[in-house]
Amino acid sequence: MTSCVAKEPIKKIAIFGGTHGNELTGVFLVTHWLRNGTEVHRAGLDVKPFITNPRAVEKCTRYIDCDLNRVFDLENLSKEMSEDLPYEVRRAQEINHLFGPKNSDDAYDLVFDLHNTTSNMGCTLILEDSRNDFLIQMFHYIKTCMAPLPCSVYLIEHPSLKYATTRSIAKYPVGIEVGPQPHGVLRADILDQMRK
Numbered sequence: 741m742t743s744c745v746a747k748e749p750i751k752k753i754a755i756f757g758g759t760h761g762n763e764l765t766g767v768f769l770v771t772h773w774l775r776n777g778t779e780v781h782r783a784g785l786d787v788k789p790f791i792t793n794p795r796a797v798e799k800c801t802r803y804i805d806c807d808l809n810r811v812f813d814l815e816n817l818s819k820e821m822s823e824d825l826p827y828e829v830r831r832a833q834e835i836n837h838l839f840g841p842k843n844s845d846d847a848y849d850l851v852f853d854l855h856n857t858t859s860n861m862g863c864t865l866i867l868e869d870s871r872n873d874f875l876i877q878m879f880h881y882i883k884t885c886m887a888p889l890p891c892s893v894y895l896i897e898h899p900s901l902k903y904a905t906t907r908s909i910a911k912y913p914v915g916i917e918v919g920p921q922p923h924g925v926l927r928a929d930i931l932d933q934m935r936k
Contacts, residue, residue, distance in 0.1 A: 747874075750912075752848045754839050755780065755789045759809050759853055759906045761796025762923040765934045766854030792835060792853075792906055795827060800924050803828055809853075813904040817842060832906075840909040851910035854934060857919035863891045863933045866915030868908075870897050875912055886936060 755773065757766030773780050773789035780787050791797060793808045805826035816829050817836045825833075839848045857864075863886060865879050883891040894917070907913035918934045921927050 748849070750785065750849045752786045753788070753850045753852070754848050754910070755787065756792045756851060756853045756906055757789070758791040758793050758797040760802045760807075760855065761793050761798070762800050762802050763854075763856035763921075764800075764924065764926045765856050765918060765921065765931050767791065767797050768926055768931060769854065769935055788839075788848075790835075790839075793828065793831060795831075802923070805829075808832060809906050810904050812836070812842065812906055812908050813902060814842070816904075835906065836909055842909040848910045850912045850914065851907040852914045852916060853905065853907035855915065855917045856921045856923070856930065857917045858922060859917075860920045861892065861894075861917060862919070863889060864917045865891065865893050866917060867893055867895050868897055868903055868905075868913060868915075870895055872912070875914070878912075878914075886933075889933060889936075 755770060757770030761767070770789040770791055777787065777789065780789065793803065795804050796802065806828045808828040808831060811829050811832045816832055819825060819829065819833070821830065821833060836842055839851065841847060865882060867875060867879060869875065879893050883893070903913070905913065905915065907915055916934065918930050921930045
């Protein structure tokens, strides 16, 4: 395998937890790293753990008004900020302001969006672009580091689909799903897998 680097040096990384407020592994890890970031700190990198949907986390529910992981399209992000907008659309605009703007040179380089699933799919990395050499090699590295635990790659690429996921604001979006884990529950083995 040939070596591949990103077009520009990776400088800004965000780790999102709580996009869905009842998926507790990401919430737990991000909260831990906000208190003590030495585990995720890397010299020369700005690594920012971030709770994306704090109201849903507080209520331990997937979302308040609408799914935050479906509203990061340009239409929602460009709406005039108003109290009449659903909470998650307003939150998406705030996140886009902090970590984007989406599709811009100023956007964060990499977003790891941490999710749990009730499906028995173990540790799964979600890839949205099969032609992105940097992400493919990073996924290979992660899979190698996870061994002997299996780590699957789920390709959700579709030529006409414009992704509206929380992580889609980054230049290099990475979804991480680990399961099975019931919603509103924290399992130690799933936590260990996601943390690794």
